[in-house]
Amino acid sequence: MINTAELLSNFERDGYLVIENFFDDKLMVTLDRLILEHYGDEPEFLHNDEFLGKAQTDVIPWFPRNEGVAAFKTIEEDSRLDELTSAILGDGWASQYCMVMFSKRGTTGQAWHQDCSPDRPDVFNLNRLVYTRDITDEIGGQTVVVPGSYREGLLPTGEPLGKLGNQVVLRPKKGTLILLHGHTWHRVLPITGAHRFSINYRSAPSGTPHDVTDVCVYRNMRYRFSTSEVIEERII
Ligand SMILES: O=C(O)CCC(=O)C(=O)O
Ligand SMILES: [Fe+2]
Secondary structure, three states, X not given: OOXXXXXXXXXXXXXXXXXXXOXXXXXXXXXXXXXXXXXXXXXXXXXXXXXXXXXXXOOEEEOHHHXXXXXXXXXXOOHHHHHHHHHHHOOOOEEEEEEEEEEOOOOOOXXXXXXXXXXXXXXXXXXXXXXXOOOOOXXXXXXXXXXXXXXXXXXXXXXXXXXXXXXXXXXXXXXXXXXEEOOOOEEEOOEOOOOXXXXXXXXXXXXXXXXXOOEEEEOOEEEEOOOOXXXXXXXX
């Protein structure tokens, strides 16, 4: 049983929620296998060198729903997830896309960022992150967040991989659901022990532009993915 009212109030306080054992093991094993099959042994980075150098973000995305991989639909249809999402985003919220983010062993993970600009507090995305295996300190790739930061406006300029005060390290396990407000300051720690991936069912409140996450805010720049360009240098 999930207590939606309590979870909602925690989400509003912190800008994120971690719920362990939300999804059953069998589904996690199936999705995990499909992801490994897709990437194979030597997946290639998609982004250009400028992005990889400046953003210090080593991820290889895959959109399995665009290729009609049916197993990934089960999560979209989960009524408990639907109820929680409605509580957070309100009626008429929309699903944006399902994206797997894969990081190879030995890569930097993801630098501090906000998925979209916090200029307007009511214009944001919600990450609904699913983990098909345990993220342990041996593997690395822990997700790091600053509680309540989604209400603090712009991510401060500074070291893209530096420590932020009040940061909290999350270690999601197989079957964990993390709900994360796109304005929350967050990052992924370096991947040291093995490859690491998460599945993100991005969603947004009714009326949010579909390309709301096209421009991502890092501590040293704003970056537009659709045109692969730095649209603003942020002076550290
Ligand atoms: O994979 C994670 O744990 C976080 C991913 C992330 O930053 C995002 O989906 O926006
Ligand atoms: Fe993010």
